Amino acid sequence: MAFPVRVCAVCSEEFELKPDKPGFANRCPACSETETADPVTKRGGDADERKTLKEANEARRQAMRDLLYRKDS
Numbered sequence: 001m002a003f004p005v006r007v008c009a010v011c012s013e014e015f016e017l018k019p020d021k022p023g024f025a026n027r028c029p030a031c032s033e034t035e036t037a038d039p040v041t042k043r044g045g046d047a048d049e050r051k052t053l054k055e056a057n058e059a060r061r062q063a064m065r066d067l068l069y070r071k072d073s
Contacts, residue, residue: 003016008028015028023032045053 009026010031
């Protein structure tokens, strides 16, 4: 049984779309590898940075809440 032939959206090369192929269905295996090779790293930061960000977000939420729900007298 022949697999369907597709054209890669990135490099315009033809490739066979095989079942359980990693990556995207419109990209050849070579172009799919480069996409998945870049790991997404999440920067956690140290405890002081996280505390500072938490306090800033809390103050931001409080300011928005005050602006949205204040009563005009």
